[in-house]
Amino acid sequence: MRAMIVKEFRELRRDRRTLAMLIAMPLLLLVIFGYAANFKVSTVKAAVVGPQATQVAAALPSSFFDVTVTQPSDRQADAERMLQDRTVNVAIVTGRAPVLALVDGSNLFASQSIVSVLNKEGNKVSTQILFNPELKTSWVMVPAIIGLILTFIGTIVTSIGLVRERETGTLEQLAVMPIKPSTVILGKISPYFLVAAIDLSIITGLGMLLFGVPFNGNAFVFSLGAALFLFVVLGIGVFISTVSQTAGQAIQTAFLFTLPQILLSGVIFPLDSMAAGVRWIGYLLPLTYFTMISQGVMLRGASLGSLWLPFLVLAVMAAVVFLGATLRFRRDLAPGRRRHRSTVAVEPAAASTGGQARGAS
Amino acid sequence: MTYAVRSATVRFGDTLALDDVSLQVEPGSVVAVVGGDGAGKTTLLRSLVGKVQLARGEVNAPAPEGIGYMPATGGSWSSLSVAQNMDFVGGIYGLSGKALVSRRDQLLERASLGHSVDRLASQLSGGMRRKLGFSMAMLHDPALLVLDEPSTGVDPVSRVDLWRLVSEAAAAGAAVVMSTTYLDEAERAASLLALDSGRTLASGTLTDVLGSFGGAIARTASPRRRAWAWRRGREYHEYWPTALDVPFDAVAVTPDLEDVVVTLSMLKQHESELAS
Amino acid sequence: MNPAAAGAVHRPVLLAADRVSRKFGAFTAVDDVTLHVMPGEVVGLLGANGAGKTTLMRMLLGVLATTVGEVELFGDPPDRERRRRLGYTPQGLGLYDDLTVRENLAFSAQAYEVSPPELPEALRPVADRLIAEIPLGLQRQVAFLSALSHDPEVLVLDEPTSGVDALARATLWDTIREQAEKGVGVLVSTHNMAEAEQCDRLLLMSNARLVAQGSEADIIGSTTAVAVRTSAWARAFAALSAAGQPVMLAGRDVRVADADADQVRKVLADAGVTAEVTGVPATIEERMMALARAPEGP
Numbered sequence: 001m002r003a004m005i006v007k008e009f010r011e012l013r014r015d016r017r018t019l020a021m022l023i024a025m026p027l028l029l030l031v032i033f034g035y036a037a038n039f040k041v042s043t044v045k046a047a048v049v050g051p052q053a054t055q056v057a058a059a060l061p062s063s064f065f066d067v068t069v070t071q072p073s074d075r076q077a078d079a080e081r082m083l084q085d086r087t088v089n090v091a092i093v094t095g096r097a098p099v100l101a102l103v104d105g106s107n108l109f110a111s112q113s114i115v116s117v118l119n120k121e122g123n124k125v126s127t128q129i130l131f132n133p134e135l136k137t138s139w140v141m142v143p144a145i146i147g148l149i150l151t152f153i154g155t156i157v158t159s160i161g162l163v164r165e166r167e168t169g170t171l172e173q174l175a176v177m178p179i180k181p182s183t184v185i186l187g188k189i190s191p192y193f194l195v196a197a198i199d200l201s202i203i204t205g206l207g208m209l210l211f212g213v214p215f216n217g218n219a220f221v222f223s224l225g226a227a228l229f230l231f232v233v234l235g236i237g238v239f240i241s242t243v244s245q246t247a248g249q250a251i252q253t254a255f256l257f258t259l260p261q262i263l264l265s266g267v268i269f270p271l272d273s274m275a276a277g278v279r280w281i282g283y284l285l286p287l288t289y290f291t292m293i294s295q296g297v298m299l300r301g302a303s304l305g306s307l308w309l310p311f312l313v314l315a316v317m318a319a320v321v322f323l324g325a326t327l328r329f330r331r332d333l334a335p336g337r338r339r340h341r342s343t344v345a346v347e348p349a350a351a352s353t354g355g356q357a358r359g360a361s
Numbered sequence: 362m363t364y365a366v367r368s369a370t371v372r373f374g375d376t377l378a379l380d381d382v383s384l385q386v387e388p389g390s391v392v393a394v395v396g397g398d399g400a401g402k403t404t405l406l407r408s409l410v411g412k413v414q415l416a417r418g419e420v421n422a423p424a425p426e427g428i429g430y431m432p433a434t435g436g437s438w439s440s441l442s443v444a445q446n447m448d449f450v451g452g453i454y455g456l457s458g459k460a461l462v463s464r465r466d467q468l469l470e471r472a473s474l475g476h477s478v479d480r481l482a483s484q485l486s487g488g489m490r491r492k493l494g495f496s497m498a499m500l501h502d503p504a505l506l507v508l509d510e511p512s513t514g515v516d517p518v519s520r521v522d523l524w525r526l527v528s529e530a531a532a533a534g535a536a537v538v539m540s541t542t543y544l545d546e547a548e549r550a551a552s553l554l555a556l557d558s559g560r561t562l563a564s565g566t567l568t569d570v571l572g573s574f575g576g577a578i579a580r581t582a583s584p585r586r587r588a589w590a591w592r593r594g595r596e597y598h599e600y601w602p603t604a605l606d607v608p609f610d611a612v613a614v615t616p617d618l619e620d621v622v623v624t625l626s627m628l629k630q631h632e633s634e635l636a637s
Numbered sequence: 638m639n640p641a642a643a644g645a646v647h648r649p650v651l652l653a654a655d656r657v658s659r660k661f662g663a664f665t666a667v668d669d670v671t672l673h674v675m676p677g678e679v680v681g682l683l684g685a686n687g688a689g690k691t692t693l694m695r696m697l698l699g700v701l702a703t704t705v706g707e708v709e710l711f712g713d714p715p716d717r718e719r720r721r722r723l724g725y726t727p728q729g730l731g732l733y734d735d736l737t738v739r740e741n742l743a744f745s746a747q748a749y750e751v752s753p754p755e756l757p758e759a760l761r762p763v764a765d766r767l768i769a770e771i772p773l774g775l776q777r778q779v780a781f782l783s784a785l786s787h788d789p790e791v792l793v794l795d796e797p798t799s800g801v802d803a804l805a806r807a808t809l810w811d812t813i814r815e816q817a818e819k820g821v822g823v824l825v826s827t828h829n830m831a832e833a834e835q836c837d838r839l840l841l842m843s844n845a846r847l848v849a850q851g852s853e854a855d856i857i858g859s860t861t862a863v864a865v866r867t868s869a870w871a872r873a874f875a876a877l878s879a880a881g882q883p884v885m886l887a888g889r890d891v892r893v894a895d896a897d898a899d900q901v902r903k904v905l906a907d908a909g910v911t912a913e914v915t916g917v918p919a920t921i922e923e924r925m926m927a928l929a930r931a932p933e934g935p
Contacts, residue, residue: 014481
């Protein structure tokens, strides 16, 4: 019995990835929960439009409302567009009594804070929540979960698929065959891309059906964002496979990568309320940007133009990740090429294979 | 005290892994079980050590503490060092302290692993790893040593080393059963058992097996019956039922173990083809 | 050099390595190796594990870069296109366990852009079984078939008969020799010294270097062995082993590799064993044992 315990400890000591999971993961979770978990929103961006814009803007408690836009010449339609583009979280339309506050319902925690603050003003302000009138959590979660599921499929399944070549020893054979490394990668991820795309359609459909989540925007924009995001996560899956020797390691690494995304991409805890020290991690994660796209398109009907940032970031990530993965994969599959060429001088073999002594001895 | 497996029959689902196979081994000798993949070698060895239930037949073997078993996979843990592997096994069999250390060091020295005690098993070459597995099986000085394909995939020098270790173990009084795909190892054993698809092709001492071979083997550059010939070096060996059948342009040779095993396999294949 | 050969037809060299070395950090895996393979010949590559055989093969194939020296495949550095004319079976078979025999062959055929080969009789009954479910002998046959499917001009085989029974081994070697007769050049590595006699030429590697080339006699070189015949073989064995001699059993004979007959006689005499002691030519294994004990030996 003691022998068994000692052996397991010794093996564990050498298994760095499991150790990382057992020790680093809890530490990470503690830090995240400590600094990131914050359901309270302390400030929101506001716009004020209408004839009394300037006065009302001054009257708003500046501790909570960060007024970034004051446009007396704009009307309600302009205010609605600003919310759709997520330029601000709340737009106040003056020139009517009571003053109308339009709130972006797709930003759940911000809206809840805004509503509770504005309610204190009583009859002076009438609040209207756009995009998610009942402030349903599911409406905000479903678009985010779509991204989460794609992340799972992308990273975990792909990393196993490629590591399998290494495990079965067929990687060597592939290296010798007349197949280009890029062909291998693309050929391997295509089935997963297709499966993920089908999964995406099913989940989106189901989400809409079961929870009544709307789809107010352009399906093309949504698909484009999804395709781009898939590329990123699949590329990460390929990359994980190039640094893993076994399927077990690949799954562990994929998990180590996916878990922070669940917690830090703004799906559960709003990005805006995270401590700055932790928030920057969120901005590095692809899921953060896809969630911006999926929530924007489904709930707010946002346009491609207003979503330029997440699209750009995802495109850059896709390019970087794929480049990195291909280069690493090439290392496994193809040789470093020697610069100069010269023909090997070989004397014709002697008639008998008595063999002239060649080579060092 | 002869250890043995008598008339063993083993089934795995629909497959007949062993069909009426018998094996016996005396202390101080080495018995080789030879055959290819799927012949039933591993099943037979596992029956001997009690890991496989027999559908029919009986086994006569010492209690688990008296058996040392080395599986075909080598039996060592990759992420432990040589010394740690040995210590683990020692702990299992209740060896500890100075007795463990001295026995461990002695075995590792004999296996030429004395300089690699702190190297991880995964960093050892194939041959060295097998020698480690052997040392682990020998640690508790078993009466019966069972080794499953210790030499497959191992380089010639390590194979000789392994054979030396096996011979020393037998010389010290253990009964050793080892399975192998190498016929020269079978030739060196006190007795051998050749298996094919769960059935016995031949058994006994080398002299018995060669002596009881009925038939003639001829060396020729152009075999008459391709289905009964196989390459040896530049020419072929061809099987003929009797010496009289050997054609004039072929030379009769004294059959060696490879000739006998190949011929018996061919005959068996022919039989099953006729039967089906 | 033979003056007649200077005017003789220069047969194309299929595979060549010229003073090739490969280092991994401080470790030298292959040291200054020169070799070539011509059409129609079977070249056997022998050596202990860790001697550098697989690293050398990978450089010849062009999947590993050389640190020093040049490698040529059909006269030029190996690349993907040139490898179309090459067939390779790695140590681990290179087959997909979770695909059937037919599916594996189809994949390989598509990769090389040829039509899948016809199945020989032995493989027809298992054509639609998963590779993982068929015995090793048949697996190796499939690997072979896959390597031959695109009519390669050169074959590189890494331990193709390991773990396989005598009959299956003979069948595989039949195929190898058939290919050689067709003009294919074959480089095959093996641990089974009995297969050495099937090769036209042998290469012996030890500790990253090529220490011998040529026929079996060339490989054995001047290494000798001592054969001890006695009825007290167990005691002789024990005495010689205790004296640190590289001793092994061959039948009931005791053989000592690379030893001095007089020294052997002395050890036996000291142990009180009477025996017939004779110097004999060594086997290839005994040459390798001698090399293992004295790496710089000739």
